[in-house]
Amino acid sequence: MTETPPPRRARAEIDLGALRANVRTLRARVAPRVQLMAVVKADAYGHGAVRCARAALEAGAEWLGTATPHEALALRAAGITDARILCWLWTPGDPWADGIEAGLDMAVSGMWALREVVQAARETGRPARIQLKADTGLGRNGCQPADWPELVGEALKAQKDGLVTVTGLWSHFACADEPGHPSIASQLDVFRSMLDYAEKAGVEPEVRHIANSPATLTLPEAHFDLVRPGIAMYGVSPSPEVGTSADFGLRPVMSLIGSVALVKQVPGGHGVSYGHHYVTPSETTLGLIPLGYADGIPRHASGRGPVLVGDRIRRVAGRVAMDQFVVDLGGDAVESGAEALLFGPGDRGEPTAEDWAQAADTIAYEIVTRIGARVPRVYVNG
Structure with a gap:
């Protein structure tokens, strides 16, 4: 990453003004009470995570999102210390303790992850902030509905013991870029059902969220408490068949x-x-x-x-x-x-x-x- 004249061979020019404008455009599409998470995983989709994260926060984003804990920890090391950061793609043996010390919100999709984060909380002497992820139909990461009662119950026990705080409940769409796809309504129904179960059991989440870029742009019923635009923030249409970047009021960065x-x-x-x-x-x-x-x-x-x-x-x-x-x-x-x-x-x-x-x-x-x-x-x- 450089601001000095680059080699003549090639450069990727990143327009941070366009990024800030895109964040403001996306914020305008959601209700004032709905928070916005700027997703900066994969080095901000190739644009440079630290600079793009700072620009997004300047434009009104309240949260940052990364896939791996190492991406999130790199943001903290770069001096982004105040923003909430959710990271969701954990594997056994990942640095849960470092995540706790860095004040990250960490996604938990299964019992193995809950066990590891609870152990890290015991070792650090600090409670972990966790968000329980539900698999509502995408079939990737997340807890299946059949296993949800166990995960919720054990997370609440850990919270009662002062080891974790459940800050969020969330999921991810499979086909939000295809408006009208039957899986969208199905996933929303499953998500609402899993939210209802968790909240009746005693979870009081700060945020509930499922909306990615296409859902932010086309599915207001999916906005809940927070939206998570990724590619749209960089001015690329997530649904070219539905609309171009210009159609959505976005500019490529x-x-x-x-x-x-x-x-x-x-x-x-x-x-x-x-x-x-x-x-x-x-x-x-x-x-x-x-x-x-x-x-x-x-x-x-x-x-x-x-x-x-x-x-x-x-x-x-x-x-x-x-x-x-x-x-x-x-x-x-x-x-x-x-x-x-x-x-x-x-x-x-x-x-x-x-x-x-x-x-x-x-x-x-x-x-x-x-x-x-x-x-x-x-x-x-x-």
């Missing part, structure tokens, strides 16, 4: 910018890149872009990935290699060092992350998150 490392003229019939899957149809100019799959450029976008060079969209010619790919410039005179804009907000006619997702048969979440560490993040509007 990341622009991926490279430079043309070499321009050369080649004859017709010239093979390009590994396997010669592209052969020049006639005499032309080729431009070398020094980014490859080691930088997160999807190899699946070979032959299809769009790049703005000059005033025209070019396509990846042949295979994306580890460190570079080629575009056919069609005979245009382009200088070495010219800008190659892979994706951005689209203001200049450049491709977007969604365009790359379509070229690679994936989702835009993956496009921004996979941009590698050797591409420096450069922050603007900080």
Whole structure:
């Protein structure tokens, strides 16, 4: 992460002003009493967790969310000490004691996790803040309804003993990005039932939450006490079939910018890149872009990935290699060092992350998150 001039090779430009505006837009979609958790897992979806977390808090987020405890502890180590942080993807032997000392809210999805966090509380002499996660139909992490009474009961016993405080009850949608999918109503019914059981048993949660980015945008009945936008905060639509980023009032935060490392003229019939899957149809100019799959450029976008060079969209010619790919410039005179804009907000006619997702048969979440560490993040509007 840098604010000094980056190498000409490539940079990921992160617009913190756009991120703050997105957080405010998302806040405006929920009732004033509903809190917002800014999800900054996976290094803030490739955007830089510390800088994005601070910007989100400045814009009104009350919570931060990470997947792993190590991500959450890194935020604390960076000086983010006051915000509530929920981390949810724990494995046996993870640093529960460190999480307690750091004041994290820690998700518990099963009895093994409750046992480990209770033991850590005994060792540290401090109660742990925990949130019980319910599997309402996603089938990943979370406690099954059949096992919920045991988990709730044992958590309440630990709370009575002063070892834990149950601060939240929560779950996660499977198909919120497909409005009208029957699983949405089913999961809400199961979630309400599991909430009712826990609260009647004596749990008094600070927050109840299930809404991810698409649910924040399209399912007001799922907002409860808190929403957890992730990809939407970075200006990428979680449901392109339903609406673009602009349709939701969001602006993409990341622009991926490279430079043309070499321009050369080649004859017709010239093979390009590994396997010669592209052969020049006639005499032309080729431009070398020094980014490859080691930088997160999807190899699946070979032959299809769009790049703005000059005033025209070019396509990846042949295979994306580890460190570079080629575009056919069609005979245009382009200088070495010219800008190659892979994706951005689209203001200049450049491709977007969604365009790359379509070229690679994936989702835009993956496009921004996979941009590698050797591409420096450069922050603007900080």
